[in-house]
Each structure stands twice: as C-alpha cells, then as structure tokens.
Amino acid sequence: MADPETRLDQMVKKLKENECRITPQRLAILKILAFSEGHPSIENIYEQVKVDFPTTSLATVYKTLTLMKELKEVLEIGFADGSNRYDGNKPYPHPHLICINCRKIVDPDLTTLADMTQQLAQDTGFRILNHRLDFFGICPDCQNKK
Amino acid sequence: MADPETRLDQMVKKLKENECRITPQRLAILKILAFSEGHPSIENIYEQVKVDFPTTSLATVYKTLTLMKELKEVLEIGFADGSNRYDGNKPYPHPHLICINCRKIVDPDLTTLADMTQQLAQDTGFRILNHRLDFFGICPDCQNKK
DNA sequence: TTCTTATATGATAATCATTATTAGTAAATA
DNA sequence: TATTTACTAATAATGATTATCATATAAGAA
Numbered sequence: 008m009a010d011p012e013t014r015l016d017q018m019v020k021k022l023k024e025n026e027c028r029i030t031p032q033r034l035a036i037l038k039i040l041a042f043s044e045g046h047p048s049i050e051n052i053y054e055q056v057k058v059d060f061p062t063t064s065l066a067t068v069y070k071t072l073t074l075m076k077e078l079k080e081v082l083e084i085g086f087a088d089g090s091n092r093y094d095g096n097k098p099y100p101h102p103h104l105i106c107i108n109c110r111k112i113v114d115p116d117l118t119t120l121a122d123m124t125q126q127l128a129q130d131t132g133f134r135i136l137n138h139r140l141d142f143f144g145i146c147p148d149c150q151n152k153k
Numbered sequence: 154m155a156d157p158e159t160r161l162d163q164m165v166k167k168l169k170e171n172e173c174r175i176t177p178q179r180l181a182i183l184k185i186l187a188f189s190e191g192h193p194s195i196e197n198i199y200e201q202v203k204v205d206f207p208t209t210s211l212a213t214v215y216k217t218l219t220l221m222k223e224l225k226e227v228l229e230i231g232f233a234d235g236s237n238r239y240d241g242n243k244p245y246p247h248p249h250l251i252c253i254n255c256r257k258i259v260d261p262d263l264t265t266l267a268d269m270t271q272q273l274a275q276d277t278g279f280r281i282l283n284h285r286l287d288f289f290g291i292c293p294d295c296q297n298k299k
Numbered sequence: 300t301t302c303t304t305a306t307a308t309g310a311t312a313a314t315c316a317t318t319a320t321t322a323g324t325a326a327a328t329a
Numbered sequence: 330t331a332t333t334t335a336c337t338a339a340t341a342a343t344g345a346t347t348a349t350c351a352t353a354t355a356a357g358a359a
Contacts, residue, residue, distance in 0.1 A: 028306060028355050049345090064309040069346065085233020089345055104279055115273055119265065124288065127261055132293035133250055139287045142270065147278035174326050174335060195316090210338045215317065235316055 014096060015041040018080050025078060032056065032063050036071045040095025046084060046103075046112040048092055084112070084141075100138050106146035113146070160242060161187040164226050171224060178202065178209050182217045186241025192230060192249075192258040194238055230258070230287075246284050252292035259292070 018037045022029060039047065039055045047055070049068060056063045072093060075081040082094040084103065092112060102120060104113040120140065128135050164183045168175060185193065185201045193201075195214060202209045218239060221227035228240040230249065238258060248266060250259040266286065274281050 026306095030307060030355070032308075062309070064311095066310080066347080067308060070307085073347095083233070087229070087231020087233065087235075087237060089233075091233060091345095104273065104277060104281075106279070107282070113277065113279075115277055117269065117273065119269055123263065123265055123269075127250065127263065127288060128290075131250060131259065131261055132296075133252070133259075133288070133290045134296060135250075135288050135290035136253070137289040139285070139289070141285045142273060142279070142281050143283040143285070144274075144279045144281035150278075150280060172335095176326070176336060178337070208338070210340095212318080212339080213337055216336085219318095237316095 102140040192238040
C-alpha cells in the first residue's frame with residue numbers, strides 16, 4: 008500500500024487538475040479514503056467526516072465519492088444489496104476476499120489473474136476492459152471464534 | 154447446457170420436495186428460466202409471463218425468484234446499479250463475460266479458476282464458500298459494428 | 300485584502316427498485 | 330366437493346440514492 012500522505016496528495020492534485028475546488032469537506036473525505044486500511048462504506052465515511060464537520064450532509068459524501076469515482080481515484084465495490092464499499096488506495100480492479108461473517112475485506116495476491124484475463128480475451132474475442140472478482144467465505148479469525 | 158425440459162423437471166421436483174405449490178404462474182416462470190438462453194432480468198421475465206398470464210403481478214415474479222434462489226435453483230447476478238439478472242440453467246457460481254455495450258452475458262470456460270480458489274484458501278486461511286467473477290468488455294459483435 | 304462569480308454545500312424532496320401487507324383465490328388432499 | 334392454507338394481485342411502504350435549489354464559499358483577479 009502506498010503512503011497515505013502521498014496518496015492524499017495524488018487525489019488533491021487530481022482534483023486541481025480537473026478544476027475542482029478543495030473544500031474542507033472534500034479534503035476530510037479524501038483523508039479518510041487515503042488513511043483507511045479497510046474498505047469503508049458510505050455511512051462509515053459519513054460518520055467519520057461528521058467528527059470534524061458535524062453539519063456535513065450525506066449528499067455531499069455521495070457527490071464527492073461519485074466525483075472521485077469519475078476521476079478514477081476511488082474504486083466502488085458495489086453489492087446488489089446496497090452495501091457498497093469504497094477503496095481509495097487501490098482505485099483499479101483487483102480481487103477481494105470477503106468474510107461473510109464479519110464483513111472484513113482483504114486484498115489477496117493473485118498474479119495468475121492477468122494471465123487468465125489475457126487467455127479469456129484470446130478465446131472469446133472480447134476486448135476486456137474491466138473485471139470484478141470476489142471470493143466469499145469465513146476468515147481465519149471468525150473460524151477460530153466458534 | 155442441460156436439456157430445458159430436464160431442467161424444468163428438476164426445478165418442479167425441488168418445489169414439490171419443499172412442499173411448495175405448483176401454480177400456473179410459478180410454472181410459467183420456471184419455464185422461462187429453463188428455456189432462456191441468456192440471463193433474463195426481472196422485468197424481462199415479467200414481460201414474458203404476462204404473455205400467457207396477463208394479470209400476473211411483479212411481486213409474484215420477485216417472490217418466485219427469491220424462492221428459487223433460496224432453493225439454490227437460480228443464480229442471481231446482482232449489480233450495484235440494480236440491473237439484476239438471473240440464471241436458472243447454471244445455478245452455481247461461475248464466471249461471466251459481460252458486454253458493456255449490448256449487455257450480453259456469456260459463460261466462458263475457465264478451468265483454472267478452481268485451482269486459483271484452492272491456492273487462495275491455502276495462502277490466506279479463508280474457508281471459501283462462494284465467489285463472483287465478472288469480466289466487463291466489448292463483445293466481438295459490438296466491436297465489428299463500429 | 301477585498302471583490303467577484305462559478306462551484307460546492309446542506310436540507311429536503313423526488314425517484315425507483317424491492318419488500319410488506321392484506322383481502323381474496325385456488326392448489327392439494329381427503 | 331369441501332376444507333385448509335399457501336399463493337396471488339394490487340397497492341402501500343421502505344430505503345438507498347439522486348435531484349433540486351437557495352445559500353455559502355473557494356480561488357483567482359483587481
């Protein structure tokens with residue numbers, strides 16, 4: 008994982024390049040994204056922003072995340088049940104390992120995935136632009152708790 | 154792909170085993186699922202049912218699909234934007250190849266996925282129960298249309 | 300520093316897919 | 330064919346996300 012400060016600078020730079028203003032609320036949200044180890048939800052980010060900016064609206068959080076998503080600086084991990092999560096540290100497609108018990112999300116190493124994608128493109132003629140790979144299971148911590 | 158008639162029988166049998174009634178609406182929905190080549194949406198299924206049963210309610214379609222999902226006879230491919238699709242032919246996790254232009258969904262062969270899953274379980278200690286693998290791109294048809 | 304103005308915010312209303320409710324209907328069994 | 334009770338149809342409710350718009354403010358210019 009990149010250094011959070013560096014990551015924050017990258018995101019701020021991207022905003023400036025696109026002539027977007029650096030507001031206190033935006034900066035606070037970017038900080039949360041850059042410094043978060045996990046994969047926070049909208050609600051989670053909202054709660055954290057409100058510590059420093061209690062009047063922040065939920066709509067602002069949605070709008071900022073949508074903006075960063077468009078600028079390819081945040082990866083949205085959307086689930087069908089609406090429990091979306093966000094990753095501001097690795098804003099490119101990568102596999103996830105998700106514990107269905109404690110909701111923890113881990114980023115595993117899967118070097119063979121690139122080979123698999125290339126093979127698939129060759130076999131099917133598709134031009135592959137993106138992917139989404141999630142494994143669901145029980146993490147070691149939760150297995151031990153039983 | 155299995156023979157649609159056989160697949161239909163399997164699903165009807167599963168309903169009977171679980172003491173669920175075989176109503177005309179349910180049978181119609183099961184037929185659509187068994188005979189569909191693609192991966193129909195809720196709306197798509199709803200439109201098809203209404204050809205034979207014009208008074209069918211959308212809620213009935215939702216309830217039948219939820220039921221079949223619980224009985225593990227239908228796979229729900231849910232997307233964050235709400236554009237869910239259903240697969241009654243291969244109701245177990247498998248990779249998808251999705252055209253972002255025409256929305257076509259293809260089931261590719263990826264034999265290495267099983268190896269990958271096992272490797273991952275070994276490396277991380279997770280007990281992996283399920284997975285979801287989607288590749289997004291442009292299908293050969295859409296590439297040629299340009 | 301102050302001014303200017305387009306952009307961002309906050310509060311709330313609107314949207315829309317899905318779920319819950321409920322009175323009435325009909326499948327299954329004897 | 331009668332009885333039981335799960336199922337259906339119609340509609341209301343829900344809840345996450347998006348749109349609206351008056352107000353506030355970031356950032357460049359004077």
